[in-house]
Amino acid sequence: MVGGGEGAYIGGIHRYASRLDDQYELVAGAFDISAEKGRAFAGSVGVASNRAYGSYLELIEGERARADKVDIVSICTPNHTHFPIAKALIEAGFDIICEKPMTTTLEDAVSLHQLARSSGCFVGVTYTYSGYPLVHEARALVAQGVIGTVRVVQVEYPLEWMATAIEAAGNTQAEWRTDPKRSGRGGSIGDIGTHAYHLAAFVSGLKLDALCADLATFVPGRSLDDNAHVMLRYEGGARGLLWSSQVAVGHSNGLRLRITGDKGSLAWAQEQPNELLHTPLGRAPATIKRGRDDVSDAARVRTRTPPGHPEGYIEAFANLYGGFAEAIRARLDNRQVGPLGRDIPVAYDGLKGVAFVDAVVDSFERGSVWVKPEFV
Numbered sequence: 001m002v003g004g005g006e007g008a009y010i011g012g013i014h015r016y017a018s019r020l021d022d023q024y025e026l027v028a029g030a031f032d033i034s035a036e037k038g039r040a041f042a043g044s045v046g047v048a049s050n051r052a053y054g055s056y057l058e059l060i061e062g063e064r065a066r067a068d069k070v071d072i073v074s075i076c077t078p079n080h081t082h083f084p085i086a087k088a089l090i091e092a093g094f095d096i097i098c099e100k101p102m103t104t105t106l107e108d109a110v111s112l113h114q115l116a117r118s119s120g121c122f123v124g125v126t127y128t129y130s131g132y133p134l135v136h137e138a139r140a141l142v143a144q145g146v147i148g149t150v151r152v153v154q155v156e157y158p159l160e161w162m163a164t165a166i167e168a169a170g171n172t173q174a175e176w177r178t179d180p181k182r183s184g185r186g187g188s189i190g191d192i193g194t195h196a197y198h199l200a201a202f203v204s205g206l207k208l209d210a211l212c213a214d215l216a217t218f219v220p221g222r223s224l225d226d227n228a229h230v231m232l233r234y235e236g237g238a239r240g241l242l243w244s245s246q247v248a249v250g251h252s253n254g255l256r257l258r259i260t261g262d263k264g265s266l267a268w269a270q271e272q273p274n275e276l277l278h279t280p281l282g283r284a285p286a287t288i289k290r291g292r293d294d295v296s297d298a299a300r301v302r303t304r305t306p307p308g309h310p311e312g313y314i315e316a317f318a319n320l321y322g323g324f325a326e327a328i329r330a331r332l333d334n335r336q337v338g339p340l341g342r343d344i345p346v347a348y349d350g351l352k353g354v355a356f357v358d359a360v361v362d363s364f365e366r367g368s369v370w371v372k373p374e375f376v
């Protein structure tokens with residue numbers, strides 16, 4: 001692991017998720033921007049002192065010299081560091097799992113995607129919400145035509161935690177997220193809008209044709225958006241609306257998706273992830289429950305506990321880790337990827353996410369005009 005040291009947020013989630021199914025063992029790390037703190041932290045997560053490195057460059061040097069070198073490295077650092085760390089690791093022959101947004105510039109995203117292809121290294125990108133079983137169920141239902149032709153996609157990701165200038169009061173997570181040099185061109189849109197975009201595309205299966213964005217910065221002193229509205233036009237005529245906000249008072253982690261077709265609609269919310277609402281045209285809504293027998297294989301392979309025993313965020317994250325492990329094992333065994341390793345977020349999804357953010361900011365900076373994004 002690179003990043004995820006003392007007091008960091010997502011590194012801990014990666015550690016829980018990677019351990020859930022006994023597919024990974026954490027054996028080495030450069031956990032902190034401070035070499036000293038990173039080395040000191042390693043012992044607390046079971047990493048031996050001779051594999052506790054002061055930087056990712058030290059990690060690469062130390063590990064590549066070992067017969068039992070690490071198989072895969074998770075990058076859990078702030079956005080601007082993803083590209084140099086990922087590039088150096090791939091060039092040294094390591095498979096990687098990279099946090100989103102994959103890079104802070106489109107140029108770097110294109111370059112990393114190309115490097116992933118030319119090297120043959122595995123690059124997983126942690127679009128967390130595509131790990132939920134009922135998100136896969138929704139995707140399967142749309143693909144089977146259960147809601148007919150998709151007409152409207154509504155996706156929102158409102159959060160409250162940055163409703164005041166907490167970056168000025170010592171919150172380290174908010175501090176780098178509000179700095180364009182470390183966050184990238186997008187504020188809320190790069191941090192969480194990218195999740196919403198990925199979720200909508202993943203479930204609907206639709207390809208974006210054009211977008212038009214209105215960004216706002218409500219908290220004084222910020223230079224990046226903390227609220228974004230984006231109108232979406234999909235190929236084939238469907239329309240969409242995406243809202244991301246870091247200042248939405250009252251919302252803890254309010255990621256929510258509604259997809260309406262000509263025969264029915266689907267609704268799913270991250271805070272109640274064990275239920276998916278399906279409403280056929282003219283009929284009463286039906287609740288699809290995670291863990292019951294009538295769900296698709298794609299949902300079933302991502303389920304651990306029987307219905308009624310809730311699964312959530314860590315399990316969804318673990319499903320990504322399980323999928324990444326399966327993809328790598330299939331490559332090593334020269335066989336077809338099993339169901340858990342299918343439809344997992346990889347470098348191309350990372351590239352599309354960065355291209356989306358770039359197009360949103362372009363649209364707004366040009367006066368909220370319609371823009372045709374590249375790659376998405």
Ligand code: NAD
Pocket residue numbers: 002003004005006007008009010011030031032033034055056076077078079081099100101126127128172173176191
């Ligand atoms: P954080 O500030 O809590 O933690 C960052 C960690 O990286 C710290 O331990 C820091 O010391 C370390 N670090 C920084 N530069 C480093 C370097 N060069 N080498 C080694 N360690 C370094 O940040 P966070 O909130 O955990 O976010 C980290 C990344 O995860 C971001 O890219 C963010 O967008 C992403 N994230 C993803 C999700 C998700 O749902 N997938 C959720 C939260 C954050």
